[in-house]
Every structure is written in structure tokens, then in C-alpha cells.
Amino acid sequence: MIIYRPSSARGRTETGWLDGRHTFSFGAYRDPAWVHFGALRVINEDVVAPSGGFPPHDHADMEIITYVLSGALAHQDSLGNAAMIRPGEIQMMRAGTGITHSEFNASKTEPVHLLQIWIMPNARGLAPGYQQRALNTADRADTWQTVVAPANNNISGAFDIATDARLSLAQLAAGKPLALPAEAGRKYWLQIAKGSVTYGDQVLSQGDGLGLSGEPARGITASEDSELLLFDLV
Secondary structure (H helix, E strand, C coil), X not given: CEEEECHHHCEXXXXXXXXXXXXXXXCCECCCCCCCECCEEEEEEEEECCCCEEEEEEECCCXXXXXXXXXXXXEEECCCCEEEECCCEEEXXXXXXXXXXXXXXXXXXXXXXXXXXXXXXXXXXXXXXXXXXXCCHHXXXXXXXEEEECHHHCCCCCEECCCCCEEXXXXXXXXXXXXXXXXXXXEEEEEEEECEEEXXXXXXXXXXXXXXXXXXXXXXXXXXXXXXXXXXXX
């Protein structure tokens, strides 16, 4: 099974300060054909205008990952965390029994461009939690760097997620190939954060997504310098 999700087909939210694109149903955007892919529930690509942002709001029973592509995002939450998220860092918030947080563009002059990802946990009612870390970007040069995984995977430096899912990042130079996994019984979602790659005859550009299940092993090749996210799911 191959599912292609072009950037142009995503849902959209536009306000005075937000330009948001939704790979899956979110907020006022509802499409029964695009609700989730395995445990992957949300991939929102947001551009937040200078000084704009999301006022305090609540979440529960969701694993929430924030990945900033450019700019800086200011975060505060009901656990007492106050932090700035910048490119090269990743933030993961376990909503669990409930958490309130706000997110604002820290700049008065430049937009912030980010991806926010929700993954459904395999249990409800977990204690809420917060993780943030600067990543060694050299560890994902032309290869996959796993940054989120279940604790029993024993992957050094990966954030613990409460379900059988993994998130890996790659920065692929133009012309470089990279293998995609093809383990039986697993699903894979490839999201293009920047650049462009080819998968067989399919060209995938910034904002495009590709879902794979039961496909033979096949690689991708970067058409230009590219930044990629790969979700490994049941």
C-alpha cells in the first residue's frame, strides 16, 4: 500500500497570525479519509507571524512533538516549564492526565516555522511530562537519526514515547540516496520538511507526505538538499 498526500491537498487554517496546513483532520478541518495513519494523529505545519501564537490551551492523552524549522518558539506550561525551542532542538510533551500550555513566536520581526506532531499513546491517564533537547545534527547527515522511540528500544538519546512508534530525522544532501525500512507488519510515514526527494517515479516536495505499508524495501534520492521525518508505526 502506498498513500500519497500532496502538500496542496492538506487542510488549511488561516488567521491574522497563523498559516497552518494539516495533513490529517484538525480543528475545523474534517476529512473522514484523513483522520490518522496508525498512531500518527496530527502533522501540522504552522507559520506563526511575529509576536503571534497560541494562548494557553489544554491537552490530554496525547504524545505531542514540536520541531522548529526556522525562528524560535516560546513555550510555557502548567508543569512550570518555560523554554525556547529553536532549529536543531526537539520538544516532546506528554499530555497524559492533562496539561495546559502556550506557544508564541519569540520574535517581533520574523515568523517562526514549525511542525507539531501528535501521536496517540497506548494507554490513557499517564502522568504528564516534558522533554526538550538540542540534537547533534551531524548524526543525521545523509542517514536516519532516531529521536523518539519506546523506552525498551534502548536507543541512546531518544525521547521515550508511550506507544510502539519511532520518529527519525534526516538531512539528505542533493543527489544522495537513503534507504527506507520495510519491516513486515510496520507502517511508515515519510514527511518532507524541506527540499525534494524521489521515491520510484514519485517526486515528493516540501509539505508532501507518503504512507507505506507492505511495500518492498526501496530507497529515496534527494533532488536537492532536503530535511525529512520518518515515522515507524504499527
